[in-house]
Amino acid sequence: MAEQCGGAVVQGKPSVEFRARSAAARGWIAALLAVSAAPGVAAEAACDGLAEVPLVPVAAQVWRVPAARGESDAANGGVVAQLVVVQDGARVWLVGSGPTPAFGAALGCAIQRRLGRPVSDVVNTRAAPELALGNAAFPAARGWALPDVIAAMRARCGTCLDRLKARIGAAGKSLRHDRIRVPTQPVGGAGASRGALGPFAWRALPRARGERTLVLRHRATSIVVAQGLLWTDDVPDLRETDSALLLGSLRALQRFAVGARLLGEQGDVADAHAVAQQVAYVDALRGAVRSHLERGDVDGAAGIGVDVPGFAALPGYARRHPLNLQRVWREREAELMR
Numbered sequence: 001m002a003e004q005c006g007g008a009v010v011q012g013k014p015s016v017e018f019r020a021r022s023a024a025a026r027g028w029i030a031a032l033l034a035v036s037a038a039p040g041v042a043a044e045a046a047c048d049g050l051a052e053v054p055l056v057p058v059a060a061q062v063w064r065v066p067a068a069r070g071e072s073d074a075a076n077g078g079v080v081a082q083l084v085v086v087q088d089g090a091r092v093w094l095v096g097s098g099p100t101p102a103f104g105a106a107l108g109c110a111i112q113r114r115l116g117r118p119v120s121d122v123v124n125t126r127a128a129p130e131l132a133l134g135n136a137a138f139p140a141a142r143g144w145a146l147p148d149v150i151a152a153m154r155a156r157c158g159t160c161l162d163r164l165k166a167r168i169g170a171a172g173k174s175l176r177h178d179r180i181r182v183p184t185q186p187v188g189g190a191g192a193s194r195g196a197l198g199p200f201a202w203r204a205l206p207r208a209r210g211e212r213t214l215v216l217r218h219r220a221t222s223i224v225v226a227q228g229l230l231w232t233d234d235v236p237d238l239r240e241t242d243s244a245l246l247l248g249s250l251r252a253l254q255r256f257a258v259g260a261r262l263l264g265e266q267g268d269v270a271d272a273h274a275v276a277q278q279v280a281y282v283d284a285l286r287g288a289v290r291s292h293l294e295r296g297d298v299d300g301a302a303g304i305g306v307d308v309p310g311f312a313a314l315p316g317y318a319r320r321h322p323l324n325l326q327r328v329w330r331e332r333e334a335e336l337m338r
Contacts, residue, residue: 047109055114058261058269059221061087063114065098065107067266069234069315072099072130077171078164079103081130081265084225085111086218088199091120094141095216095225097134099164102174104137121198124183125214125227126207127152129160135181143183144197146204146214147190153182187214203256205229205249208242215253222260229253232267232274235281235316238324243331247282250275284308285324289332300329 055063065083068076078099086093092115097104112118124132124145132153135143145153157180165172188195193204200216207213213228229249231237238246254275262270288306292299299305303322306329311317 047112052113053103053107053110055085055110058084058263059218059223062218062221062223064263064269069266070319072164072167074167074169074171076168077103078130078168081128081227082263082267083107083131084216084223084263085115085119086199087115087117090117091198092117093121093123093198093200094119094138095123095125096131096227097122097124097138099130099133099168100172100174101134101136101179102171104134105174107134108137122183123187123197123214123216124149124153125216125225126212127156127160128228129157129164131227133157133161133164133175133180135183136179139181142185143181144185144187145183146188146212147186148210148212149214150183150186152211157182203252205252206242206245207249208240208245211240213249215256217256217260224253224257224260224262226253226257226262226264226275228265230262230264230267230270230275230278231316232262232264232270233277234267234314235311235320235324236278237265237316237320238282238327241327243282243286243328247279247286250279250282254279281308281311284310285328286332289325289328290336293329293332293336300325301333302326303329 053065056066058064063085065085067080067082070076070080072078072080081096083098084095086095092111094111098107108119119138119141121142121144122135122138124135124143127149158177161175161177161180165175187197187202188204195202197216199218199220201219202217203215204212205215207228215229216225217223229246230253254272257272257275262274264270264274285308288308289300292306297305303326306325308321
C-alpha cells in the first residue's frame with residue numbers, strides 16, 4: 001500500500017479536546033503492545049485488562065474511532081485514520097481496521113464488549129496502511145474493497161508495511177509480512193463507480209489517476225464516511241493525489257452528502273461546511289500557484305512563498321501546506337509546459 005499507501009482551533013493551537021485525544025492515543029499504544037503477539041481478535045478472556053479503544057457514538061448503531069492528527073509516528077502508533085463501526089442487525093461492519101494487527105485486536109475487544117458480537121465485515125476504502133494493516137485481527141470477517149484497491153494492496157502492502165513499521169517503532173511489533181490480509185470480496189465490478197454494499201450506498205471517487213477511495217453513505221442515518229477526502233477543520237493532505245482530480249471528487253462528495261453528516265480521515269463529525277472548506281483550500285491553492293507560475297516565480301517549487309489566506313489558523317497548515325504547495329506546484333508547472 002502507498003502512503004496515500006478534531007477539535008476546534010483557537011489562535012492556530014490545538015484545542016483541549018485534541019490534546020486530550022493525543023494523550024489518549026499514547027495510552028492506546030501501551031495497551032496495544034500488550035497484545036502485539038495476538039494472532040487475531042482476542043478471546044474474551046484475553047480481552048480482560050486491556051485498555052479500551054474508544055468507540056464514540058455518532059448516530060443510532062454508528063460509532064467512530066477517533067484518530068490523532070498528523071502523520072504516523074511513534075507517539076501515535078499509526079492511529080491517524082479515523083475508523084467507523086456500524087451495526088446492521090446481526091452483522092457488524094468495520095470501515096478500516098487500523099494500522100496494526102495489535103490495534104485491530106484491541107479494537108475487536110472493544111467492539112465485542114460494546115455490541116456483544118464480533119466484526120462480520122471489514123471494508124478497506126483505499127490502499128493505505130493505517131486503514132488496512134489491522135485486517136489480520138479479523139480472520140473470520142469478510143474483507144471488502146474496490147477491485148483496483150485489492151490489486152494495489154496485493155502489489156504494495158509489503159513495502160508499505162515496512163515503511164509504517166519504521167515510523168511507529170515499538171507499536172509496530174505485530175506488523176509482519178505473513179500477517180498481511182488483502183480483501184477477497186470486490187465492491188462492484190471493474191470500473192464501477194456506484195452501488196450498494198450492506199447498509200451503505202457507495203461511490204468510488206478518484207484521489208489520483210488509478211487511485212480511488214470508497215465513500216460510504218449509511219442509508220439509515222445519512223452518515224457519510226469519506227476517508228482520504230476530508231480532514232475536518234484542517235488542511236487536507238494532498239500527498240499522493242492529483243489536486244484537479246481530488247477537487248472534482250470533493251465536489252462529487254458535496255453532491256453525494258447533501259443532508260448528511262460526515263466522518264473524514266481525521267477530525268470530528270462534520271457537515272457540508274467542512275467539505276466546502278476543503279474545496280475552497282484546494283481551489284485557492286491551485287489558483288495561487290498558477291498566478292505565481294505565470295509571473296515566473298520559482299519559490300513555490302521549494303514549498304515556500306505561496307500562502308492561502310484564511311487557512312493559516314488550521315492546526316495542520318504549518319506542517320501540511322508547504323508539502324501541498326510543492327505537490328501542486330509540480331502539477332501546475334507540468335500543465336503550463338504542455
